[in-house]
Amino acid sequence: MKFVTLALTSAIALASISSAIASTSPKPATQHTKDANAAVLKALPFSDKTDFENARKGFIAKPDVITIKDPSGNVVWDLEQYKSYISSDKASPDTVNPSLWRNAQLVMEHGLFKVTDNIYQVRSFDLSNITFVQGDSGWIVFDPLISPETAKAALDFVNQQLGERPVVAVVYSHSHIDHYGGATGIITAKDASSGKVKVIAPEHFTEHAVSENVIAGNAMGRRAVYMYGAMLPRNARGGVNGGLGMTVSTGLAGLIIPNVNVKETGQELTVDGVKMVFQMTPGSEAPAEMNTWFPQLKALWMAENSTNTMHNILTLRGAQVRDALIWSSFLNETIETWGDEVEVKFQSHHWPLWGSENIVPYFKKQRDIYKFTHDQSVRLMNQGYTGEEISEMLVLPPELEQNWSTRGYYGTLRHNSRAVYQRYMGWYNGNPSNLNNLPPEMVAKKYIEFMGGEKEVLKKSQSSFDKGEYRWVAEVMKHAVFANPISKPSKELLADAYEQLGYQSESGPWRSVYLQGAFELRNGVPAAGGTQTATPDTIRAMTPDMLFDFFAVRLDPDKAAGQQFSININFSDLQSNYTLSVENAVLNHTQKQVEKADAEMTLSMATMNEIQLKQMTFDQAVKDGKITIKGDEKIIDDFLAMLDDFNFWFNVVTP
Known part of the structure; x- marks a missing residue:
């Protein structure tokens, strides 16, 4: 198992x-x-x-x-x-x-x-x-x-x-x-x-x-x-x-x-x-x-x-x-x-x-600086402007603009004003065309086709790049890259635009975002690099509720569709008992345990943590008697097979 x-x-x-x-x-x-x-x-x-x-x-x-x-x-x-x-x-x-x-x-x-x-x-x-x-x-x-x-x-x-x-x-x-x-x-x-x-x-x-x-x-x-x-x-x-x-x-x-x-x-x-x-x-x-x-x-x-x-x-x-x-x-x-x-x-x-x-x-x-960003973003929001429009319109008063401690080295007025809009209004900006708009890969091919094809887009975008219109080049060339992600000329021109935007950025994170994007366009997404996963202390600090909430966001709905079962889990060291139930392709958990679950598992939270930290396998814990199972063991096997693993190095600047 x-x-x-x-x-x-x-x-x-x-x-x-x-x-x-x-x-x-x-x-x-x-x-x-x-x-x-x-x-x-x-x-x-x-x-x-x-x-x-x-x-x-x-x-x-x-x-x-x-x-x-x-x-x-x-x-x-x-x-x-x-x-x-x-x-x-x-x-x-x-x-x-x-x-x-x-x-x-x-x-x-x-x-x-x-x-x-x-x-x-x-x-x-x-x-x-x-x-x-x-x-x-x-x-x-x-x-x-x-x-x-x-x-x-x-x-x-x-x-x-x-x-x-x-x-x-x-x-x-x-x-x-x-x-x-x-x-x-x-x-x-x-x-x-x-x-x-x-x-x-x-x-x-x-x-x-x-x-x-x-x-x-x-x-x-x-x-x-x-x-x-x-x-x-x-x-x-x-x-x-x-x-x-x-x-x-x-x-x-x-x-x-x-x-x-x-x-x-x-x-x-x-x-x-x-x-x-x-x-x-x-x-x-x-x-x-x-x-x-x-x-x-x-x-x-x-x-x-x-x-x-x-x-x-x-x-x-x-x-x-x-x-x-x-x-x-x-x-x-x-x-x-x-x-x-x-x-x-x-x-x-x-x-x-x-x-x-x-x-x-x-x-x-x-x-x-926070009150101004809030008040003026909301003022323009109430006049009907969207987050993108507000970020282009807002200008700090001289007292804040010329003050070093309110400069945008970490946050920026542009993305903070959009955040205020998001807090109040959410992702939808009210324009019907954005209610069910096409995702990047689908829309990219249409954009490039309507703009005359990749060759013509590259030509026009290079002309815009030469004029210093880097934001526009980034807007256009992202479609070219998503329409044809193996196109080296498209990726290179988009990387060039990101790079210049990074060089001009006052914000450290903005610079990093642009330059990392350029790096990955030119060199591909890293397959490794010493990424730090959550530490043992973090995992040990998780409550069962946190653990089960995380299981729930890993549940693959295609694998769970049509399934209905319950698993009782008893934590011997915490003296707390839970029921996990899968129904409607959703995982729920509760401490109000059902009397007759399809399967039952008893273990300590310490054992659960050892498994999460890969210090022990599930099978070994069962073999060593650290986990006891009652009822239909296949239910537990099927449940574990429904949980997704996440790939850390997913694509960002390419589809």
Whole structure:
């Protein structure tokens, strides 16, 4: 009997950079791209060096080399690749938007920094910052990065520079993997379960940390390869910056379950002599998130609710649309609660800001970038404009346009305004022709035929490319590629257009998306590349309900059609029992067990996890007596055969 194991993909799919050496080299910037990037230099206040002063303030030390490896010797983080071509004294290359280059230069200010008395940060050891708050006897660690290896390297460096202290608490600000995945590098699960180390998180943290990587994990992970540029070469024609940080580390992320849940704004907690007051912000940047006020230090930890960029209302890797309106309201609450007292604000990405006279205006602009995007998108929506039209129409007021911390290095006004439209109106834009429109492969052949055939389309598109009309070339040539995916000239011209769009992008994720698209058009879809599947800790943290929900989205309706059966599943270690039922080509589960199921299976959740982690086969578990089966065993065989496996490396830019 073959058990179909659970294949979960992390929301941040990580790929081996070394496997991504392009067989077709990227091309230089065209004159149109050079001109577009030169215009950016004239449009924005590059003479303002305040951010560079703040990014360097409090600097203590940095390692000579930051190349971090796992126990097997595999590199999981390598800042040296960026240091070879990005530095504060180098002008932006023609192939990089100068504003994005400036952001990369700022993020490259790396090492150990003092934020204020007893608060320190290690920056650019991963996509996010790791923060160390000094208590009476040890460290309270905020947001321990993605990988255990990078978190441990940061802790080792802090102890080397400031004196060794034990970790007495870990605080997860929110439920994204770059804020908890490295915890296993600085504490153990036993430390948490015994209460030796407090692991503090907002209510519903675990539920959201696990579920985001389960239901849509495969698709989100594949798209994250595009968003974070994990496979792009590290040079001026490849990966430059992820907007929030350089890129993602590639270690095996863990998940240590919190033992202290914060449930309400104003809740206080004192750990190792450090008093913390929490502000709950669910539904803002993450479904479970919180800010932290340190009244003794007049310091405010902003999690990821305010960074030095416009953030995402809808992340390009895919997720549920965030609520821009509630996000802005939480920032307003922050201002009203601590604006008169705060002396320093810091967060999980980028650099801090000091002085209430600077922080409050900063907060107001952060608040208003989300409020403006929400209000003006809804205003135009109510005038009958669609998401595409709104994204083309909206222009920021000068106060936000000329402000560095609201520039679109991560989110952008264009895709955020579409996200607001999507949140209210959904995918349908009201035009009847879009109600049941043809899918790409079907429509592509018709478009190319109506436009005079592929040869004529290539000729006209090349002419448009030569005029610098790259968005139009991308729009046309995607049809040519979907109509004839083996056409090398079509794929090459589409790749050329994507490439120039990437070179012009101010947003790090936009650049990565375009350049990864160009890479795959020229070189094909990778068959492998070290993609990180969900970690053992994530799988072990799944409840039976989460597991069965995931089984349900894997059910192949063609195989399940006409079938009707029920399976009782008893988890001996959880003392909980479930019934799975297949009917109408749908899988449902309930804890209200039926008395006479077609089959019954008893096992421990621990055994289920071993099977999911491929530490044991289903057949072996049955043979060893770890699973007992009653009733019609064929029912279980048939059910398992109905579950799909997901191919991670599905096509994106080709059919």
